[in-house]
Amino acid sequence: MRTTQGWFRDTTGGLPRTFWYLWTGTLINRLGSFVLVFLAIYLTQERGFDELQAGMVLGLWGVGGAVGTTLGGTLTDRWGRRPTLLTAHLGAASMMLTLGFARDLWAVAVGALLLGLFAEAARPAFGAMMIDVVPERDRLRAFSLNYWAINLGFASAAILAGLAAEASYLLLFVVDAGTTVVTAAVIFLKVPETRAVAVAAPGGAGAGRPRGALRTIVTDRVYLGFVALNLLGALVFLQHISMLPIAMGEDGLAPTTYGTVIALNGVLIVAGQLFVPRLIRGRSRSHVLALAALVMGVGFGLTAFADAAWLYAMTVLIWTVGEMLNSPSNSTLIAELSPAALRGRYQGVFSLSWQIAGASAPILGGLVRQQAGNATLWLGCAAIGALIAVAHLVSGPARERRAVALRPPAAPVGEVRPPAPQPAEAAATAPAEPIEPAAEGYAPDATDPGRRPVAPVGAR
Template sequence: MRTMRGWFRDTTGGLPRTFWYLWTGTLVNRLGSFVLIFLAIYLTQERGFDELAAGLVLSLWGVGGAVGTTLGGMLADRWGRRPTLLTSHLGAASMMLALGFARELWAVAVGALLLGLFAEAARPAFGAMMIDVVPERDRLRAFSLNYWAINLGFASAAILAGLAAEASYLLLFVIDAVTTLTTAVIIFVKVRETRVPAVAVALAAGAARPRGALRTILTDRVYLGFVALNLLGALVFLQHISMLPIAMGDDGLSPSTYGTVIALNGVLIVAGQLFVPRLIRGRSRSHVLALASVVMGVGFGLTAFADIAWFYALTVLVWTVGEMLNSPSNSTLIAELSPADLRGRYQGVFSLSWQLAGATAPLLGGLVRQQAGNGALWLGCAAIGVVMAVAHLASGPARERRAVALRPPAAPVEPVTVVRPPAPQAAEAAAIAPTEPVGSATDGYAPEPDRDRRAAPTR
């Protein structure tokens, strides 16, 4: 029991209050994330649109999300994290209701486009605020806790959404809007602005105010290389919601079986994600990311040999372990590679990689599967995992050097002024206590080398 309390304290203790408000908002928002789970089914079964129209609506949601992440990142840096979060949540709640009441295809399409824009605009601001309030030493724990909340909320939403859909599909949109508004209220009441103006950041670093944010990002080869690796990983990872249900259907497995198998992903993350920080603490992030890439690749590669439910379940469990290792290391590294005054835009570029993967992963997966076969698709995913692992190992040192260079300078410690007593007093002190050398810990003085060491900035 004592060990469990110690683990809980080490996992959750010492994090700032603002983080817990953001964490609560994440959990509430994810508990109501009904619409995206059932949107394709709603469009085809409830609204009567064909597959092409439904695909168009989902694509427009992705286009809106790509625009939203870019715009949200810029606003988070220029306007502020808090107003960006409030505006995006209020806009998303409004569009959620509008989409629920829309009937014509054009109205549904516009609603999906604007919903994607507002919903995804919150991501860069949220990520930047998390980095603002959580010290670097605690970010691994903080991002793991937030990722745990996301999966707990999403797994619960999948169950609740099924119950709500039986009553009314409109209820899905209403509940989703209410939870989004609840998150906005939490931010409005409890969360203050955390953005530090660019001028203050520049002055703190002893440099001139940075110019050309877009140029800075486009010329940051270390960061863009990391984003490119994330795009590759996302292309593999998102096959679980595009090609995996098709593969299982070809083997005669029902949609409900797919739902049960894929639910193991959330169950494993909720059960084990909070133990990951202690497992990877102190280890090379590049090695952890490389291992995660291999494990995820192996998990998806095994799908080529699966033909029954338990084998598919095994593949999901394997690549979920890779996902659990990847997420916290990925998030902390993105945080450290983002300059303080450009955190929102850097988070936006990172989120954009997921939006691009969401739009292209189904197309590429379907093309490979159609032209080369099911086995080639999944073995190709395994090959990409190995390539990513090698790339992480090769690019890791440059990323860590960049992360060190971007850390704010430590505040210099005031030098310790040593006032030595006059010679007669020193002699008298020595006569009284001859066994106590000057400069020892007991007399309050320090020898010169010790003083210099304490006066030097430490990290």
């Protein structure tokens, strides 16, 4: 019991209160994420659209999402995290209801476009706010906890959506909109603005708006290289949504079998994700990311030899392990490679890579499968995974040097440095100087030998 309590304290203790409000909002929002799960079925069975029309609507959702991540990133830095999140959530809730009541194809198409825009505009703001409020040493477990909440909520939503759809498809849109509004209410009531307010330079030159932001991003080869590797990985990962059900169908397996097999992904993440931070803490991030890419490649590659449900289930479990290793290391590295004044834009560029992959993966997967065959597609995924692994090992040192360069310099011992502009919550949770002896709540971290004790703040 003492060991379990210690693990729970090390996993959840000492994180800022604002993080837990964001975490709660994520869980609530994902519990109600019904529409995306059943949208294709709704469009074809309830609205009577053909497959081409349904595909166009889903494509417009993706286009709106690409625009939303770009716009959301800019607004996050210029307008603020909190107003961007509130606007995005309320806009998404409104568009959710509009889409539920729309009947004509043009109205459904416009609703899907705007819904994608608002829903994805929240991602950069949320990511930037998480980085703002969680100290660097705690981000690995914070992102793991958030990823766990996402998968727990989404897995539960798939079950609840099936029950709601039996009663009424409109109920899917109403409940989804309702949980989005509840999330907005949590942010409005409990989450303060976390963007640091830059102090004007002497002479009246304000620094509140970063200049040359686009030039900074497009010339940041280290960051763009990392985003490119994420794009390649996403092209492989998203084949489980597009090509995997087709492959299983050709082997005579029913759609319900696919649903059961793919559900193992969520089950394994919910059961094991919270143990990942302790497993990878103190290890080279480049090595962890390389291993994750290799494991995912092996999992998808073995799909070429699967012809029964249990074999497909085994492949899903293998690439899920790679996904679990990749997610927290990926998120913490993105956080460290993002300059403080451009966090929203950097998060937007990262989210854009997922939008591009979401639109491209089904097309490229279908093209390879049609022209070269099923086995070539999955073995090609394995080859891409190996390529990504090598690229992480090669580019890792440059990324770590960049991350170190972007960290604020530490004050010399004995020097009292004026605090930099920062959110109130972050200031409240920042460790005090000088270093004090370990106390309750201290969790050793091999990556930070000088880690100071963290006072328990907020919910555990």
